Amino acid sequence: MSEGTTPTLRTLLDARAADLPGRDRERAALVALAEDQQPLVAIVHGIAGVGKSALLRAAVHDARAHGATAVLLDGRAIEPTELGFLNALGTALGEHLHSVGEAAAALAALPGRVVLLVDAYERLPLLDFWMRVVLVPALPASVRLVLAGRDVPIAWTREFGDHVRLLRLGNLERDAARKLLARAGIADGARADAIDRVVRGHPMALQLAAAAQPDGGTMTPALEELAGRYLEGLDSRTRRALEAACVVRRATIPLLAAMVPDQPPTEAFAALQALPFAEVGPDGLLVDDAVREATAALLRATDPVTYRHHRVAAWRQLRRELRDAAPADFWRYTADMLHFVEHPVVRDAFFPSGAERYVVEPARGDDGDTIASIAAAHLPPAAAERLLAYWAAAPGTFRVSRDSDGAVAAFASIFELEDVSGALLTGDPVAAAWREHRRLAPMPRGQRALHVRHELSRESGTSPSVASAALWLDIKRDYLELRPALRRVYIAATDVATLAPALAPLGFAPLADDPLVVDGVGVVILLNDMGPASVDGWLGDVVGRELQAAEDGVLDAARRRLVLDGRDVDLTRLEFDVLRYLQEHEGRAVEREALLRDVWGYDWTGGSNVVEVVVSALRRKLGERAGALETVRGVGYRLQRLA
Structure with a gap:
């Protein structure tokens, strides 16, 4: 072979990405981003294991083949904050980015059309408003954006209309499924058809079926059962390593050493790396979501003792690593801890069901009438008047949860005391109680506190709702942005009978036994003191209580x-x-x-x-x-x- 035709690792990887059966239509749509003026944004969506990541890798290959510059980011490794995204983009570009302006300039300096692709976008709901309202309008005209996730982020089509193209990724047709199975070693057409009739073209299920039963046998459509049969075909050491890797968000050599201490961790890592559904990313080794979820569920059901052992061992190892971690790595450990959460109350605080149907963003000036009408419907007149005084004096402290029509479904007022005028705080008994507590129990210099003064839902008032759950999810973005300085969170709770038990597993406790009566409403102040280690120490404690x-x-x-x-x-x-x-x-x-x-x-x-x-x-x-x-x-x- 001549020097000019010697294959490189890059050419082999490109060839692998280009060989993607059954996705010609979707690839053509994404190629258009490299050539045409429209659309400006493409959103790829589909269930776990359907091949979204593979499509994006192919799109990178195609864009480059058409002379464009392609930049692929993995949402699983991005802290869902402005700084986290800029750090990830800067790493991909070889730049240090500190602002949206610097990011736009760096992208504008790239030659020709630029296609920016963000995989696993469902992991970034806290970043969605900033992406949509701040980043995208600042992007240079040469940039096109591709987002891939399990669901369609609802506000994008409302905001950008025809500038957005939706690409739903479904299961593979018969011919494409047979080609995928042939590549996996199932050359017998009859056997391939038998597999496909059961798993119905789901790409990850096809690969698992091919690996689990290459010589035949009764098929099952359940991914958990396919995962179980695949595990049965592995040698015992690789199986144990894979089970451990599926319990954590990402597998690293130190984590494997902690979870399976009787195996050389480098050998275990190498064995996992060779599996067809695992890849090494910037955080560590990642197992495909569909396989990871199925394998972890199987282990939990069949061997709960080992399942718990892996979780506890990993938690302890991560706590040890966090003590010496650089601030830039904090998000990795936060995401690792969140992955452990199974307690239904705690999990609902971080991953509320149905919250994806709502978009949380800062309140606009024209939201005032709606906020006033919601307050009038659910509060006594004096309490509604006080709420509107906060709106008039500090509208920037309000954020709203919008439904699919863009209407305000819930709102909250969240702030640091320094963001609100002293006159407003002095006249508010709740704020006075906050200030008195902070005087009696001062925080160390440089540490900060958030205060939630009002929270109301259009339909349920002070009682929980899905729209208000989206607001409570959004406050976690403040947690991430303010750490490691965030020390305390104060909440003025009115429906305390419902809210206090829900927040107790998160570390919230009443400041006093008896409620304050303010404007005819009983208010209980709940406090979460996260401790000197801020958000990451608190979250480790929350998970530790659940595990141990x-x-x-x-x-x-x-x-x-x-x-x-x-x-x-x-x-x-x-x-x-x-x-x-x-x-x-x-x-x-x-x-x-x-x-x-x-x-x-x-x-x-x-x-x-x-x-x-x-x-x-x-x-x-x-x-x-x-x-x-x-x-x-x-x-x-x-x-x-x-x-």
Whole structure:
């Protein structure tokens, strides 16, 4: 073979991407983005395992073949914040991007037509408003956008109309299914047809069926059963590694070492990398969603002990890694922790069912009449008047949840105290209670708090609704944007009988036993103090309680208790905060000055013994485990593992 025809890894990968059976129509539609003026945006949607990622890889190949520049981003690896997206785009372009303007300039500098593709867009609902309203209008005229996800983001077609093309990805036709099976080693046409009749052209199911039963056997349309049969054909070590990898969001060598400690982790990683439905991404090894979900469900049903062991081992490993993680990597660990959430109340807080039918965005000036009518319908006149005073003085604190018609279905007022005029806060008993609590229990310098003053739904008022659930989901975007400075979240709850039990697993607790009566409405202030480690420490605690509620060394923030030797140990607020801070730095010496700064909230003056008093009290409560709380002479303290 001559030098000019020697294949490279790039040419082999391009050839693989180009060989995509049964998607000629969709590929042609995406090629048009590289050549035509319209559409400006294409949205590829379809169920898990139907081949959206494969289509986008083929679209990258096709765009480049037509002289365009293609940039592919993986939504699974993007923090759903403006900075997170800019970091991902900058990495792909080899640039450091700090603003939308810089991103637009970098894309404009690329030659010819530019096709920007974002895979797994369903993972980025918190970013949707910014993408649609801020990023897209700023993109240069040479750029076309492709989004791929399980559902159609409803606001895009309403916002951009004919500039958007929807491409629904369905199962493969018979000939394409046979070609895919032939590539997977099923050359017998009769056998291929038998498989396709059962799985009906679903690409991932076809691949699993081919790998699970290459020589025949009774077929099943259920992906979980196909996954089970595929697992039965693997050697025991690869099977155990795959089961572990499907319990976590991403598999890395340290995570595999923690979950399957009797296997060399590099060998396990290599075995997984060779599987047809696994790929190595920027975060680690990722198993196709359809296979991962089916395999994890199968393991949970058939071997719940191993399933739980993997989750606990992975959680502990991730907590250890987070202590030394760079801020740019925080999102990876946040996403890892969210993946563990199974508690129905907690999961609904992060992934509310039906919330995708609503779009959350800042309130506009013309929303005022609707906000007023919703308030009048559900609040006493004095309470509605106070709400409208907030709207008049601080409209920027309001965000709305819009239905598919663009109408306001719910709204909330969420802010930091510094964003609202002192006069408005002084006249509000709820705000006065917030300020008094912050005076009595000051936060360390540089830490911040969010306050939710009003939240109403058009249909249900203060009671929960899907539209209001979308608002509670959106506040998680604030969590991500404000970390690691976010320390507290205060909520003024009126339907406390419903809201308090729902928020308790997330660490919210009432500030007082009796409600405030404000404008004829009973208000209970709920507080979530996330602790010195901010969002990531809090989320780790939430998941830890779910995974290890009966294991030693677990702190229960909601009840301010420590589980030790099977019993609950009550702690004061300072004892809890000090122990949590030391646990977050487990095994490392913590300076006394750091405890004063991050727990008490003031600089060390050299004369106070408050730290020693709390440490002594903790040692008494730790009993036989007191030795785990060590004094490091000349430095401070070190906590060894309690469990």
